Amino acid sequence: DAGVIQSPRHEVTEMGQEVTLRCKPISGHNSLFWYRQTMMRGLELLIYFNNNVPIDDSGMPEDRFSAKMPNASFSTLKIQPSEPRDSAVYFCASGTQASSTDTQYFGPGTRLTVL
Amino acid sequence: DAKTTQPTSMDCAEGRAANLPCNHSTISGNEYVYWYRQIHSQGPQYIIHGLKNNETNEMASLIITEDRKSSTLILPHATLRDTAVYYCIVRVVGNAGNMLTFGGGTRLMVKP
Numbered sequence A: 001d002a003g004v005i006q007s008p009r010h011e012v013t014e015m016g017q018e019v020t021l022r023c024k025p026i027s028g029h030n031s032l033f034w035y036r037q038t039m040m041r042g043l044e045l046l047i048y049f050n051n052n053v054p055i056d057d058s059g060m061p062e063d064r065f066s067a068k069m070p071n072a073s074f075s076t077l078k079i080q081p082s083e084p085r086d087s088a089v090y091f092c093a094s095g096t097q098a099s100s101t102d103t104q105y106f107g108p109g110t111r112l113t114v115l
Numbered sequence B: 001d002a003k004t005t006q007p008t009s010m011d012c013a014e015g016r017a018a019n020l021p022c023n024h025s026t027i028s029g030n031e032y033v034y035w036y037r038q039i040h041s042q043g044p045q046y047i048i049h050g051l052k053n054n055e056t057n058e059m060a061s062l063i064i065t066e067d068r069k070s071s072t073l074i075l076p077h078a079t080l081r082d083t084a085v086y087y088c089i090v091r092v093v094g095n096a097g098n099m100l101t102f103g104g105g106t107r108l109m110v111k112p
Helices: none
Strands: A005-007 A010-013 A019-024 A031-038 A042-050 A053-056 A065-071 A074-079 A088-095 A104-106 A110-114 B009-013 B018-023 B031-038 B045-050 B061-064 B070-075 B084-092 B106-111
Touching (some): A010 A019, A019 A110, A031 A104, A042 A074, A074 A088, A104 B045, B031 B061, B045 B061, B045 B070
Antiparallel strands (some): A005 A019, A031 A088, A042 A053, A065 A074, A088 A104, A088 A110, B031 B084
16 A cells, blocks of 8 residues: 655745645545644644545635645645745645544645745 | 643653553543654654544554543553654544644653
């Protein structure tokens, strides 16, 4: 099992540029989550999908952020335009919605630096 | 989801048991106790979870008090690689609101 795969692992970009983060969940999982981690705010949930449908995006900071899940094996988180305050580590996690387990498995993260 | 309270940091000697406490006095009857950890520069890793009975797996043991208002994660023989931030989370399982809300966690330092 390859686990959750994220790309790129590191991204450095300039303010105003578009950034796209990618995630491949574990095969068979039907839930996918995007988190952001900063020193100031810790780990925050941005959005999560269930069966490819966005369920709760209340954590998305503003309209510059958007997420899609076109199929069960792929999701993107896009920031357009990017700003320095978006610098953080972005984690993708996947899981299954079962009554007794329901654990989430995290990817290695994408470290984003916006200059 | 109920709020949890954990010590900010703890030290443990290598080879000894690490006991990490968590208070969750407002836990509801249908909320589980989950533990995750995050080793530096890695994503959070699931450790264990339970409802009211004590649980054990290959990584750790989880002891939940009878009133469920607190719990303890036990790493029986801590190694240097167990140095990490440990998060205690309480949440409802199996519905659309199955989000993880991470608090500050406990930074465990295992020392030789």
